[in-house]
Amino acid sequence: xxxxxxxxxxxxxxxxxxxxxxxxxxxxxxxxxxxxxxxxxxxxxxxxxxxxxxxxxxxxxxxxxxxxxxxxxxxxxxxxxxxxxxxxxxxxxxxxxxxxxxxxx
Ligand SMILES: [Zn+2]
Numbered sequence: 001x002x003x004x005x006x007x008x009x010x011x012x013x014x015x016x017x018x019x020x021x022x023x024x025x026x027x028x029x030x031x032x033x034x035x036x037x038x039x040x041x042x043x044x045x046x047x048x049x050x051x052x053x054x055x056x057x058x059x060x061x062x063x064x065x066x067x068x069x070x071x072x073x074x075x076x077x078x079x080x081x082x083x084x085x086x087x088x089x090x091x092x093x094x095x096x097x098x099x100x101x102x103x104x105x
Contacts, residue, residue: 002060008038008045015039018061025054028069034062 004016016036025032032049034057049057058064095101 004060006036011038011040021057021062023057023062024065026067029072
């Protein structure tokens with residue numbers, strides 16, 4: 001079985017299995033991290049992972065969580081509220097043909 005050596009800031013080097021490590025890659029933003037729960041002090045440790053660490057952990061069998069690019073998009077403006085949804089429902093009730101209203105002029 002593959003053993004992954006990681007370093008806990010409090011306990012020093014610890015041995016982990018691939019299942020005990022979680023790798024998160026946000027390729028669109030250019031960052032990656034890996035996390036593990038220290039087997040000694042049980043703290044959750046998160047560290048940055050460069051391309052070499054990502055490749056090593058992946059090849060060792062650590063599952064990769066890919067962060068979709070959409071998550072990192074900025075969305076200016078206020079979130080849609082319950083009133084916005086209600087207004088849309090009322091508007092839809094009074095309009096039989098909606099396509100012309102959706103097309104930009
Ligand atoms: Zn520890």
